[in-house]
Amino acid sequence: MDKMEIVEKYTLLSEKIADADMVLVGVGEEFNEDFADIGRFPHLMSALEEVDIDQTLEWTVPFLEHRFLKEHKDGRLVEAYQSLYELIRDKDYFVITTCIDENIKKAAFDTERLVEPCGNHAMLQCSDKCSSALYSSEEFSDLVNQAIWDGVGLDSLEIPRCPVCGKPLAYNNILCEQNYVEDGYQKQWERYTKWLQLTLNKKLCILELGVELNLPSIIRWPFEKVAFYNQKANFFRVNASLHQMTEELRDKGVSIGMNAVDFLREYCRS
């Protein structure tokens, strides 16, 4: 896709957003954290080297990744989220994301207007799902930080365990697979479905960003359905490889064949 064509489509997008009553945003796989910047955090790198040497410390890796997510506050994903925020900040918006890294919260989005159905790293759950109880991850994250900085090393840590059955705790997200406790996002999910019901007769601008086909029933298919049934909807699909529009949406759909993170960073900076 050439530059002029993308600029034209961005202009159209900003006009449709300005004109819309409500803006629905879906954020998908292209926004998943790739940990490419971890080399900028030498204390985390030496902790990972410790894991390389001692395989019994393998269990600490997700906790070290969480430290990275907490400490890494800039970079291309955050830039993209800031551009997105500027684009929709004054609108009645709702964002649904399949990302579990919470990078989106590093921009100023209203978290009441955000739902993360795949979970995140804020809470821990029993890896065996003996109950649906959730526990804050904050305290253990602080212990990991201390172990790294005080030089006592990762082997001073003990794996956090379920107070009910004694099995290891895991982050409350989709990486728990069939044991994922879905209670964590229910309150926001209810807000989201209520908000969606209100869109039916409104001028709705739908922006699908970097959503691929790993979890199509969360964003991709429902967005197509909402766009189809809403007579006043506009639908923008931004994706490097899967940007094709369905036949039914040809009239109200706009495809932008570009990585959505780069699109926001390069074309949506005000």
Ligand SMILES: [Zn+2]
């Ligand atoms: Zn348990």
